[in-house]
Amino acid sequence: MSDRIFGVVCLLLAGFYIYSASTIELGFIETPVGPRAFPYIIGTLLALGGLYPILVPDERPDWPDMRGMIEIVFAVAVLIAYAFLLEDVGFVIATAFAAALLGWRLGTPPLRAAVSGVLISVGIYVIFHLILGLSLARGPWGF
Amino acid sequence: MEALSSLADGFTVALTLQNLFLALLGCFLGTIIGALPGLGPSNGVAILIPLAFTLGLPATPALILLTSVYYGAMYGGRISSILLNIPGDEPALMTTLDGYPMAKKGQAGEALALSGIASFIGAFFATWGLVFLAPLLVSVALLFGPAEYFALFTLAFCTLGGVASRNQAKAAVAAALGIGISTIGVDAMAGVDRFTFGNVHLFSGIDFLIAIVGLFAISEVFLFLEHRGQGEASNANMKLGRVTAPLSMIKACLGAMSRSTVLGFLAGVLPGAGASLGSFISYSIEKRVSDGQKTFGKGDPRGVAAPEAGNNAAAGGALVPMLALGVPGSGTTAVLLAMLLALNITPGPLLFQQNPDVVWGLIAALFIGNIMLLAMNIPLVSLFVRVLLIPPRYLMPAVAMISFVGIYGISGSTFDLYLLVGFGVAGYILRKLDVPLVPVILGTLLGGEMEKSLRRAVQISDGDWSVLLGSPLAVGLWAFAILGFIAPLIVGRYLRPKIADSTAAEGADPD
Structure with missing residues (x-):
């Protein structure tokens, strides 16, 4: 089908x-x-x-169950919200939230997900912006 | 011997401090990317392209960085195959068959050392093959006119779809989707805009980098979310022992390695086959040739050496058509082609004439990188083993965010980020439906050139479409294209079920 x-x-x-x-x-x-x-x-x-x-259809692909479907819809929503808010709140904050939410949904306990989100965001900011000089979205606070 | 003197010039390009450092960095990152399950060479390179691009690296250094990643990933894939029984990337799949049993027998260190040596041999001789075969192919390609190029592009689609998919119709759909995407934007030849629907962001077309990163990297995140909690690295046998292989074992495997190098290289040169087929063929043939005592599958060292030599040789072989004709031989080389196009360099015969420093600098860097990889992958392998312990739940968010950073860095436009998410969803659905992604990528990359050569050919002949079959060369290419499309329908019945059964087909990274 x-x-x-x-x-x-x-x-x-x-x-x-x-x-x-x-x-x-x-x-x-x-x-x-x-x-x-x-x-x-x-x-x-x-x-x-x-x-x-x-x-000549192939056999039915292995679609995710309800839970998997919701997870994916949620992730898509997070990523779209990320693109929407990126330039309003700045790179570091948007990325920390997005990475934390994705990490949480991938099975990290909430607190650790939050910490890892901040680490990922700050890590990317330091390596790509401060060291390598890539331009990232600047929010109202300049980061 | 002109090739040798060009190669010597190449070494003077590659042996600068910056380029050596980039090769080292690329090898290191590549090994990690290859080793981590879920990050294969094509999506690893795809994520790094926008970064290399936005960092403003010139062509040669950028290409050195990314091809080192590509070679490195071929080495790295074996690590998780052997230790965890999870292929780090698709070409390393065959290595699990004997690698993991060896690790279970307590020979993990031997298996890693042996596969490292096999990888080196495969890649080393394949790079020599590249040195001699690419200029030959270039001299043929110089005879090509627009009609021949159009036939050549068609050939690439026919064969690339052929081996990579189980369903030729879906491969055709994939190619049509990709080429269709490439037609969006202002048509350079007539100066009118097409399929833009008045949207300003679409006037310059859809950047193929967005398509690549979205289809490969973002869709991978969705797959991980769906399968969350399954297949995580668990209580694996991480005891390495000493990472050396006894001389007798290496000797016993020399035959396997040399056979597999040749087979792998040939599989790589054929457009559309790539490293996965290289390792698959190498392993199957080796099994047929030397499995006298039925030891294959139970931890036979030759079963580790053969696929590793094969996939590394194929990686080198796949660079031949990419550099000489501008037509990539595999998914990852398609991504490398994207890199070149993003840098405004068109591969093909003219590249060898106009930018010999790029080509030969790159090839020299491959030799250097290979030696670095051998050094990294045997004594330092335990370092990479530790990286394997990072669970995907920390890794995948970082991958997603780095992808966004790269795409945002190119244009600074959030419209591209929405497109990226869109391509991610599309990639996920296409993977689920078993539609190969590589033809889509190739379509977005080559569609423009393909149309241009078609229009040029017909224009030159003043509207006579039969010019497309106007020379023996073109007819030959068409014949190959048709053969390449039909042959998998017949041969594939033997080959593909085996590959497909053992891969999680949907999650498979196309090379």
């Missing part, structure tokens, strides 16, 4: 891709192969490739 859904998604994606390709403006210069041709080929390939799993 998963494979069939995957195949349908591929077909829809291919359809959308080819449709968008057909709306690409052509330039002023007349060329034998314009900017649309290659996307048409690739879209067709995607559609053909998507047909196969619909017709």
Whole structure:
């Protein structure tokens, strides 16, 4: 079933891709192969490739159970929140929170997760920013 | 012998203090990355690329750093295979078969020393193979026009998808997805924007580094979350004893090592095969050749030496098509190609002519790195063993955060971070569905060039598409491409179930 859904998604994606390709403006210069041709080929390939799993699906992949699914959704939420807040609160604080939350969900006891989060964040800040001079997000407090 | 004098020039490039230090650092990091389960060469190198890039290293030093990591990871993978029975990365999988039984017999030290020597031999001779084979391939590649290049790119996709996946249709889908991503952004040839939907961030296209780090590294974090608590390093037999191998044991394995070096190198040169296939073939052939007393699988030293020589030789072999043609032979070399492209260097025949210092400096650095790795991996192996004891629950958050730092460092835009998370989720789902990730990566890397060569070829012939099959060389490449796509359907029935059964297929790091 998963494979069939995957195949349908591929077909829809291919359809959308080819449709968008057909709306690409052509330039002023007349060329034998314009900017649309290659996307048409690739879209067709995607559609053909998507047909196969619909017709001959593999066995069901081993999807995570409810708990695993929630864990992953939570992690995605943490990472999106991280990207959202990074420039508002600065690198060190955002990273400490994100690393601590991920560590906690990976099975570290809460207190140790918090400590390891701070260590990871400060460690990256020291090595990459202070020593190697990489520019990291600066928050209102400059770190 | 022109190659030798170029190589000598290369040594003068590599033997600067900075480059030696970078090689040492790369070897060290690489061994750790290889040894840690869950961090393989491709995602290890993927995380480091944005960093090397944002640190502003020039091409040669950056490439030296990352290829040292690549070679180092091939050495490091064996450590956890032997001690924990968990392959540190996919190519080290075959090493568990005899390595772990040896460790259980109390021969962990011997197994580590022997596999270190085998790794050295495999990598050393493969690097020589690179020295002589790459210039040869370059002289062929100079005959290529756009039509031949288009055929060559197609060949790369056909064979790369072929061996890496169990389902050719899914490999094709993966390639189409990757190439599709590469078409986003302003089309350089016609000057119109495509698939940007008016979003400013998409005008310059999606940076392939984001795709690579997201698909490989971030999706790995999700897999770990799902399997949390399983497969953690536990009460393993960490007693090493002395890390030397008796001379008689080395002698007994010399045959195995030399056979495996040749096989591994060939497997590496073939586009799309890579180190995993190298170690797999080496082990299977060695088992067939010398398993007279049915000792393989029960701790036969030759069963440790063969796959290790094989995967290290394949790592060297995979660099041949990457450097000479700009078409990578494996997942990790695809990532290295990304590094070169990010530095605005296009590999291929012109690289050898225009930037010989980069190519030969790199090759010389590989020789130096190899000797460093041998030194690190035998006397200092206990240091790396200690690293193995870091549980993934501390490691994975750090990996995730370093990935974010690297991507943010390139552009300083949070839009790229959202994309990164998106690619992470996509990578997780694709892995679950058993869709290979390497064609996706290759598509994002090569899609642009592929389209350009197609349009150039047809443009030159004034709209006549038959030009794609216009020369014997192009026809030959197409024939190979079709063969490469079809052959796994037949041969694969023998080969792949064995590889797949023994890997956790979803978690497998493509090289």
